[in-house]
Amino acid sequence: MTDTGLPGTIRACLFDLDGVVTRTAVVHQAAWKEMFDAFLRERDGEGFRPFTSTDYERHVDGRPRADGVRAFLASRGIDLPEGDPDDPPGARTVHGLGNRKNTALLHRIRTDGVEAYDGTLRYLRTVRAAGLGTAIVSSSANCRDVLRAIRAEDLFDVRVDAGTAAARGLAGKPAPDTFVAAARDLGVTPAEAAVFEDALAGMEAGRAGGFGYVVGVDRTGHRDALYAHGADLVVRDLAELAGSPP
Known part of the structure; x- marks a missing residue:
C-alpha cells in the first residue's frame, strides 16, 4: 500500500458525490x-x-x-x-x-446548503499530490452546481454525471459504464482505478467493472452490506486511508 492507502498499481481515483464527497445523501x-x-x-x-x-x-x-x-x-x-x-x-x-x-x-x-466531508477533501488533496488522476462519477444532474457550492470543482480532472451519461448513452449504476467512462477519460484501465462509493449500487458497479480497488464508505452503519456487494475495503471516512483522523 502507498501513502494513499491504495495498492501501488492504482493510477486514478473515481469518487461518487453524494455520501462520499458531500453530506447530501x-x-x-x-x-x-x-x-x-x-x-x-x-x-x-x-x-x-x-x-x-x-x-x-x-x-x-x-x-x-x-x-x-x-x-x-x-x-x-x-x-x-x-x-x-x-x-x-x-x-x-x-x-x-x-x-x-x-x-x-x-x-x-x-x-x-451543502456541506462537504472534510476528510474526503483532505484525501483528495493527498491523492492528487501523489500524482493520481481524480474523477467525480455521479448519477446527479446537479453535480457541477454542488461541486461549485463546496468550491471543490478544481479537485477533479474529469466529471461524469447525469448529463454525461445521457449524452454518451451510458447505463447508470449498478452498471459500471459511468465509472469505466471516467477511467478512460483519465487515460487508465479499470484495473488501474479505485472506486469510492457509499451506495450498494456503486459497490456492484465497481465489482462488475473489474476495478483495481473498491472502497466502501460507511456513513450509515451498513459495513457488512458494502462488503457483500463488492467492497475490497470499508472505512468510515476517507481520511483513514491516509492515516489521519476523520
Missing part, C-alpha cells in the same frame, strides 16, 4: 421520501405504506433518478407511464415523479 433520501410518500398518499389514501430507509438503500441509492423511480415502483407493483424528461413535477409518470423529487431536493439544498 441524507438530503437525497429525505427528498425521495417526501416525493414518494406524497405520491403514495395521493394514490392509496391515508393508509398508504410509507417509503422507508430500506427502500432507499435497495431501490434508489446511487441510481439515476428515473431508474430509482422505476425500481421502487416495481417493488410495490405499481406501473406508471414513462412520460418525458421534461414532464412537470405534478405528472403521474416516471419522469414526473423524478422531477418532483428533484424539486424537493433543490428546495432542501437552497434552504439548508
Whole structure:
C-alpha cells in the first residue's frame, strides 16, 4: 500500500458525490421520501405504506433518478407511464415523479446548503499530490452546481454525471459504464482505478467493472452490506486511508 492507502498499481481515483464527497445523501433520501410518500398518499389514501430507509438503500441509492423511480415502483407493483424528461413535477409518470423529487431536493439544498466531508477533501488533496488522476462519477444532474457550492470543482480532472451519461448513452449504476467512462477519460484501465462509493449500487458497479480497488464508505452503519456487494475495503471516512483522523 502507498501513502494513499491504495495498492501501488492504482493510477486514478473515481469518487461518487453524494455520501462520499458531500453530506447530501441524507438530503437525497429525505427528498425521495417526501416525493414518494406524497405520491403514495395521493394514490392509496391515508393508509398508504410509507417509503422507508430500506427502500432507499435497495431501490434508489446511487441510481439515476428515473431508474430509482422505476425500481421502487416495481417493488410495490405499481406501473406508471414513462412520460418525458421534461414532464412537470405534478405528472403521474416516471419522469414526473423524478422531477418532483428533484424539486424537493433543490428546495432542501437552497434552504439548508451543502456541506462537504472534510476528510474526503483532505484525501483528495493527498491523492492528487501523489500524482493520481481524480474523477467525480455521479448519477446527479446537479453535480457541477454542488461541486461549485463546496468550491471543490478544481479537485477533479474529469466529471461524469447525469448529463454525461445521457449524452454518451451510458447505463447508470449498478452498471459500471459511468465509472469505466471516467477511467478512460483519465487515460487508465479499470484495473488501474479505485472506486469510492457509499451506495450498494456503486459497490456492484465497481465489482462488475473489474476495478483495481473498491472502497466502501460507511456513513450509515451498513459495513457488512458494502462488503457483500463488492467492497475490497470499508472505512468510515476517507481520511483513514491516509492515516489521519476523520
